Amino acid sequence: MRKVIHGGDIYQYPAEIIDFSSNINPLGIPHSVKKILQGNWEHLLRYPDIDYRALRQNIAAYHLIGEEQVLVGNGAAEIIFLLGNFFRGKKILIPVPAFGEYAEAVKLGGGEVVTLKRDVADFALPLEEIRMLLKQVDGIILCNPNNPTGQILREPELREIVELTYTLGKYLILDEAFIDFVPEPEKSSGLKWLKHHSQLIIIRAYTKYYALPGLRLGYGLGDERVLADLRRYQMPWSVNSLAVEIGKVVLKDREYQQLSREWIGRERNFLQTHLQEMVGLRIFPTEANFFLIKLENGQIARELKQRMIEKGVLIRDASSFVGLDDSYFRVAIKERTDNLRLINALTEALQEYKAE
Secondary structure, three states: OOOOOOOHHHHHHHOEEEEEOOOOOOOOOOOOHHHHOOOOOHHHHHHOOOOOOHHHHHHHHHHHOHHHHHEEEEHHHHHHHHHHHHHHOEEEEEEEOOOHHHHHHHHHHHEEEEEEEOOOOOOOOOOOHHHHHHHHOOOEEOOOOOOOOOOOOOHHHOOOHHHHHHEEEEEEEEOOOHHOOOHHHHHHHHHHHOOOOOOOEEEEEEEOOOOOOOOOOOOEEEEHHHHHHOOOOOOOOOHHHHHHHHHHHOOHHHHHHHHEEEEHHHHHHHHHHHOOHHHHHEEEOOOOEEEEEEEEOOOOOOOOOHHHHOOEEEEEEEEOOOOOOEEEEEOOOOOOHHHHHHHHHHHHHHHHHHHO
């Protein structure tokens, strides 16, 4: 089984490099989290509640659902791999390009992956093919907004998929790890169908939006009977006490949430404008906090990545995503000074290609 390549592997590079390979909120850790980190540490002297009752109650209240509809995990990745075990012996449809761990989790759990390639012209979801293939599989995994393309499923598209999987009795997994970066996330989320579709499971993460990748905290939302089956595969105390304490307060930090959407929206527009001015790049529209970009003049993303490293900037070579070739790379949206550094470094690298 091949190893999935991820962004954020900064440990092999100089400490001063600016990391555009991982998609983390540039505002950094919320003030509400810093207060916990500066507070008392008594919660570390005891085991966390093995059922995470208080944390699940807080998440349930935030989403206006029942506590029994929440499954807490060690990052969204744990939820994904619990689903992999749950899907043992099942066929799961995955439109690509998509986050590589979906396929790895299904395969590792003993399931079968059915891959469906999106049209590289615009990476739109091929609904007609999905309608046909859903009759032959047990479920489908979709990332919304999609990683690495940044596209969001509009309400009519999402509604059609929800209704189709419900009618056919298929599982629908919606990974919404990046949905908080969307201007109006509630309009694009599957949450409104959660109480009607017993085989719908939504994955959320604290990692990206709250800038807590090192904490490892995520959760799944779904039917209580399905989540009870998933819990059978979960090891005890997979979520630590510090993560529990932070998870209980950060969803209430409305000021941070508002500032984040404003910041990301502003910097998304700024960065897109400057990237689109560069000759030889195709910029795919995004509603997430990153851009997928294609090199159109025959350059190789792997080589561009090396040039950018030499300029102190780390980008994500996207060729490891199934469905993408070696001309694609991805960059995160960061704060203005870092975004300017990216623009300048990328401009220099492209000029160097022209001079050769």
